[in-house]
Amino acid sequence: MGEGRPARERVYEWLRDAIIKGTLDGGQFLDEQWVSGETGVSRTPVREAFHRLHAERFITLLPRKGAQVRTVTARELEEVYQSRRLIEGHAISTLCAAGAGAPREMAELVGPMEEAEQAQDWFQVSSLDRSFHRSMVAAAGNTVLTELYDTLRSRQQRVAVRAMRARPERLSVIDAEHRALVAALDVNDEAEAVRVLTEHLKPVPEVVSVLPG
Template structure:
């Protein structure tokens, strides 16, 4: 496909999507990739001009972004990007441990089939260790751990886990930016986790995930309280 044809296709695809979704994705991506950081203000006028839409879908998108914990809307001050704090990072990991340890126990005790997608996502994450695309890595990581939780066939548990998605991704990206050298260690833990689940070794799986989801002091110490 030529560059002109590809651009035309992208433009057509963009035109099919509601304006508020375009704004949501635009702001969300800028927050995740670090262009907008905790404490930064988001101006409606700047966003509407950048995306090429009116102020109304911008306001609608900002309300959704607030509901998803990306920003805070304050009277007279407008939209402010939420800061990832050491406390939030610790609480996210604690919540994930509760859910994921339960999932490991169910998989091993009931000898549930480990989804093949885990190895696909593991390989994709290893590739991001080289490229240092932390946004894409966080998306693969979230999908990896969600696939494990989904193996329990507990829809309520998966829904609860999904409610952590935004915080989980932002925490993962923040942690990788602070300490990118940990990528290799994390990749190794993912590999060990797959192997433990495939042989239904509950003790090993729980031990690995408990270690995997412990906040690293060096990361926590560099985040605001």
């Protein structure tokens, strides 16, 4: 792990990324001593990281036993998508009303996303996908909504990785939707951009069916 930053930050990021990637899977138990040994830090920053991950609903704290990784549920997936549709839909309306077009970063991220997909680096794809959508939210200029959107970051990535693993054949559809969203924003076509977004953030039955309720 990178040095020079507080140990609790490094442990938090190590655990968060492992959970997003699926290296630490839902239901797995986490012991403070084991995490301390894996990360090379004392148990105090591990405990602090546990509390942060618990607050972000990545793990459940178990008194005197450590923690357990929470499992992504079908309900959580649907609620994350619903929240994103509300915030991103507002961003689309704002950008189109202002005639702003698509933020430059959106078009710039399409290529790198597709390259990461070829390498089947789902964690990288999810990171780039999140940056793609966040650039649209940030460009709308509502700092409160952007901050709210940022609270979804880790859960958004975890859901995305799970969905891509379950249905990698949908990546061509996702790529086409990304390009269509940029194209609609570029001509300030709010109705088309919202239509694409709604289709893009629709829970896929084949993914939902493999998740616990």
